[in-house]
Amino acid sequence: MIILPLSNSRCTVVLIMIQNLSIRKKILFFIGGTIAVLLIIASIYLVNHIASLSRSSIESEAQQYVQSEQQSIESYFAQYGKIVETFVTNPYLVNWFENWTARESDLALADGYDAVNQDMVRISGNDDNILSAFFASGITGEYFKENERTTFYNGQPYYAYKRGWWQEAMQINSLYVGALSVDLTTGNVSAVVQQPVYSPNNKLVGVAGVDLQLNKIADMIEDINFNNKGFGFLLDNQQKVVHLSKKTQHQLSITDESERGKEGLDALEIQFSNTSGFKQLNSDMKNNLNGTKIVTFKGEEYYVVYRRLQLDKPVLDWYLGLLVPMNFIEEPVDNAVFTTSMSVLVILLIIAAVIFWATQMISKPISELTHIMQEIASGDGDLTKKIDMNRTDEVGQLA
Secondary structure (H helix, E strand, O other), X not given: OOHHHHHHHHHHHHHHHHHOOOHHHHHHHHHHHHHHHXXXXXXXXXXXXXXXXXXXXHHHHXXXXXXXXXXXXXXXHHHHHHHHHHHHOOHHHHHHHHHOOOOXXXXXXXXXXXXXXXXXXXXXXXXOOEEEEEEEEOOOOOEEXXXXXXXXXXXXXXXXXXXXXXXXXXXXXXXXXXXXXXXXXXXXXXXXEEEEEEOOOOOEEEEEEEEEEHHHHHHHHHOOOEOOEOEEEEEOOOOOEEEEOHHHOOOOOOOOOOOOOOOOHHHHHHHOOOOEOHHHXXXXXXXXXXXXXXXXXXXXXXXXXXXXXXXXXXXXXXXXXXXXXXXXXXXXXXXXXXXXXXXXXXXXXXXXXXXXHHHHHXXXXXXXXXXXXXXXXXXXXXXXXXXXXXXXXXXXXXO
């Protein structure tokens, strides 16, 4: 009951104040104010739109870059998949291991072993990225690689078909890229491309493949960056770290030999303070073939782009990603916003100057005419004086 009359009273006061303004001020208020308000609204939309476009452009560029790296890594594993496929389908190799039934027999007396061994030597010797070619017998449980045979490990009998990687190979039952493993004799960490091997009558003979140098894979991931910014990472099918850029200074374990076992990116939240979002990142990657996520690493926000590595031969289901500092993305966006804002401000100033000049042209002669008429009205004016205005518009006609 009290607010409404008060509001009406204020409106009345404002209207009276506007009515009492000079023509020049009214023009400035209505025309200039309207244009300024409309331009400010349009500029806000424009600035936000340009910021969105700039951000989307940079993010899209980062995503395309990761996609190209995805294709490179998939091609890398596909290349070695073909080598393994050729190796394990060698009829001579399959026949020799099918007939090798006496565990710990003297290889020097084994007919045909030299040819089998030389085939493995040839495969590993022709490519620096291959640590070794191997064949694990499903009959004797022995593990063969170039110039070596493993029948004992740590003083205990070694049976390949009792190992976890063998069970994995049986479960997948196809040519595939396995998780990182540690060579029992050399201690080298490698990624394996392997598959079960069957005889022509579909009898399981063993599991064969090649161990790939982790250094080459690590170098590929280490080289991943976006305009020299950010960190690359590669995870296996269990989302355990295969390689995370050394520039992060992480101490994550990538093998089961550590007390902590293999670790994923979520372990970064334990290792570093002011680090979060990696557990949710793992969840997102598990449910999506590709995507983006914002995480915090050592107190700094990072834009994460990830893609699923997928191949049918060899079967591959790993994860590739890139962490880009958010300030690197926001910096060009801020520059674009600043440039646009300055342009809008200059336009506003130009419009204000034009309106001021236009109102001056209109109001000045009216003010002069008003002053003369006031003198006449006061009785002190010279009625014979001619009003000299060299104009043809309405003000000139009135004069």
